[in-house]
Amino acid sequence: MITGNTELIAHIGYPTHSFKAPMIYNPYFEASGIDAVVVPMGCRPEAYPDLLRSLFRLENVRGALITMPHKVATVALLDEASPTVQVAGACNAVKRGADGRLVGDLFDGEGFVRGLRRKGLALEGARALIVGCGGVGSAIAASLAAAGVSRLGLYDIQPQAAEALAARLQAHFPTLSVRLHTRDPQGCDLVVNASPLGMNEGDPLPIDMDRLSAQTFVGEVVMRAEMTAFLAAAQARGCRIQVGADMLFEQIPAYLEFFGYPSTSADHLRALARLSY
Amino acid sequence: MITGNTELIAHIGYPTHSFKAPMIYNPYFEASGIDAVVVPMGCRPEAYPDLLRSLFRLENVRGALITMPHKVATVALLDEASPTVQVAGACNAVKRGADGRLVGDLFDGEGFVRGLRRKGLALEGARALIVGCGGVGSAIAASLAAAGVSRLGLYDIQPQAAEALAARLQAHFPTLSVRLHTRDPQGCDLVVNASPLGMNEGDPLPIDMDRLSAQTFVGEVVMRAEMTAFLAAAQARGCRIQVGADMLFEQIPAYLEFFGYPSTSADHLRALARLSY
Structure with missing residues (x-):
């Protein structure tokens, strides 16, 4: 249940209707007693840079899952990019590092x-x-x-x-x-x-x-x-x-570690997920 | 359950630990089949104007519940303020009007x-x-x-x-x-x-x-x-x-109407709420 103590993971993309992450992370968070929630944010490209910066000034935003059409644009907004981000020229995970720096990685x-x-x-x-x-x-x-x-x-x-x-x-x-x-x-x-x-x-x-x-x-x-x-x-x-969905499930343990949450196996995540096709 | 189709109501204030709205609105939304969720956003004053503008550029943000310390600062950010907002010099409810205008009212x-x-x-x-x-x-x-x-x-x-x-x-x-x-x-x-x-x-x-x-x-x-x-x-x-809490419950039907959701009575909301003191 969401309360005033709940941390947010912003899931940012456009359009949002095909998003699956909320139905994977949130059941895992709930089952594991992790007080966090993934929320969809439908953001058009022209609004994205300001949004990302504003979100990471919030006290209870732990990170962001970035999807189409923002993965490439995110790279230029980072203070610190992983080697994979540099090679791929794309980023799908952002967290706040020391001194409010935006740190990005890429797990798909x-x-x-x-x-x-x-x-x-x-x-x-x-x-x-x-x-x-x-x-x-x-x-x-x-x-x-x-x-x-x-x-x-x-x-x-x-x-x-x-x-x-x-x-x-x-x-x-x-x-x-x-x-x-x-x-x-x-x-x-x-x-x-x-x-x-x-x-x-x-x-x-x-x-x-x-x-x-x-x-x-x-x-x-x-x-x-x-x-x-x-x-x-x-x-x-x-x-x-x-x-x-396999790519999605297999990368989530890496995301969880990146954000600093207790991690688990892709199979465990899949068993908990509430996806409907 | 939150999906890619879920609308957001941002609950913005600082600190967030005493927030009650998520535990009142969300059980009502769930019980009523309204695909929306209230999420807490802990925002310091210096980050607030940019955040509010960025949030209302998102496609799936229906509105915002504003609380301390932002109620007074919100008035200057509105395109359209209700008479109550003008008298009180404060605003606790924001929605997107025609042409993306920010429309504010005050219900406490x-x-x-x-x-x-x-x-x-x-x-x-x-x-x-x-x-x-x-x-x-x-x-x-x-x-x-x-x-x-x-x-x-x-x-x-x-x-x-x-x-x-x-x-x-x-x-x-x-x-x-x-x-x-x-x-x-x-x-x-x-x-x-x-x-x-x-x-x-x-x-x-x-x-x-x-x-x-x-x-x-x-x-x-x-x-x-x-x-x-x-x-x-x-x-x-x-x-x-x-x-x-009485002030809180009694104002929520007015908020629901303001955002354009089906409304209900304060008593119904109280019966569904999952507050713990």
């Missing part, structure tokens, strides 16, 4: 990779394709590179987004082979939809499914439904898949 | 007066004393004047606060007799503690209890405990009393 890539590993996918030397090079796509790219993939294809409808990500990746991972401006899945061990395609009814699929082999592992970041049209089509072709 | 005085009336106190022609002329004291003064009291004593440890309130009152209620700078309760039908005295252990009582008659009705705004030291002392002298 780590969550995505943890999920793949739990499903038995070997990433060392793998060839991967990421469609969508915004905040979450950049995060996954940074984490896949750190996990040892040998080749990474990057595609975005805004070519310069893919190019900028490639430059940051190659500065940190000089032996990584980066391929730009193709979304052909042939020959890939892993294909990731990190674009918003699938958020809305009738969206086209992110890749040409006829070029997708059953040996390719397919991952998704869209969480509008547990099984998106893209994942259903991949599964129909025989591919192993990772749903968007 | 109305809540206080409704509570007195329900207890059978006749206010027409009554003589009242208010100790504390900040936001809530000013609100009660405005509502008592509108309810027809004939004489109003105003006392504040900052004399200019009482004087400024007196000037605003007399501009709107020219026949009202205002007495300044005395907190002698003798001869009063009603004495109100609208000061923070009682918020902290060991606070002195707001008036000299030896001068208090059993015929005087005594009201309190402090809600730290159901029965404050002041109310206990008044009751021991035989006075009828009104606890701080």
Whole structure:
């Protein structure tokens, strides 16, 4: 129950209707006796910098979960950015450091990779394709590179987004082979939809499914439904898949530690969560 | 349960530990199927103007409940102030009007007066004393004047606060007799503690209890405990009393209407509330 002593974790993005974090964190906080609550804040880009600064001047704001469309814009607002933030050029977690400094980190890539590993996918030397090079796509790219993939294809409808990500990746991972401006899945061990395609009814699929082999592992970041049209089509072709919610659950223990709360396992969080699809 | 579709009512003040509104509104919202939540925001004065403006640029903020120390400062931030706000020089409710305008009103005085009336106190022609002329004291003064009291004593440890309130009152209620700078309760039908005295252990009582008659009705705004030291002392002298929480419950139906939510009775709200003293 929320009282005057409850701490806030602001969940900031726009639109908010597909937010899942409140239904994951809040049942865990309640079950664990942690007096905190995640609250959605629907914020348009033009209002975001002022909002973030104002929120962190509040006494009972412990941190913020940042989602689309603010993950990239957040980087410039930080006083202190983790190495992952620097590589990905995106940030999804902010807390107040010493002297009121804003400290940022990025956990979706780590969550995505943890999920793949739990499903038995070997990433060392793998060839991967990421469609969508915004905040979450950049995060996954940074984490896949750190996990040892040998080749990474990057595609975005805004070519310069893919190019900028490639430059940051190659500065940190000089032996990584980066391929730009193709979304052909042939020959890939892993294909990731990190674009918003699938958020809305009738969206086209992110890749040409006829070029997708059953040996390719397919991952998704869209969480509008547990099984998106893209994942259903991949599964129909025989591919192993990772749903968007897996990335979400696997990254939450890292967030909890970052904010300084007692942490737990992704499985425990999933068992407590009150998500309805 | 909070989801991405939940609307926020920001409850802004500092400190927040004595906030009661979350435990009153939230059980009502839950019981009534209203997808909204009141969340505490501990905001220091220097951070407040930016915070208020930023919050009202959020898509899912329906309104704000304003409490100490921001009720007076809010008036200057409004685009549109109700007559009560103008008289009291204080505001405790803000919503977004047309074109994003900030619209403010003030309900504690109305809540206080409704509570007195329900207890059978006749206010027409009554003589009242208010100790504390900040936001809530000013609100009660405005509502008592509108309810027809004939004489109003105003006392504040900052004399200019009482004087400024007196000037605003007399501009709107020219026949009202205002007495300044005395907190002698003798001869009063009603004495109100609208000061923070009682918020902290060991606070002195707001008036000299030896001068208090059993015929005087005594009201309190402090809600730290159901029965404050002041109310206990008044009751021991035989006075009828009104606890701080009564003002709170009686004003909430007015707030709900102001925000555009389905309203209910103070008794219904009290039955649902999860307050612990």
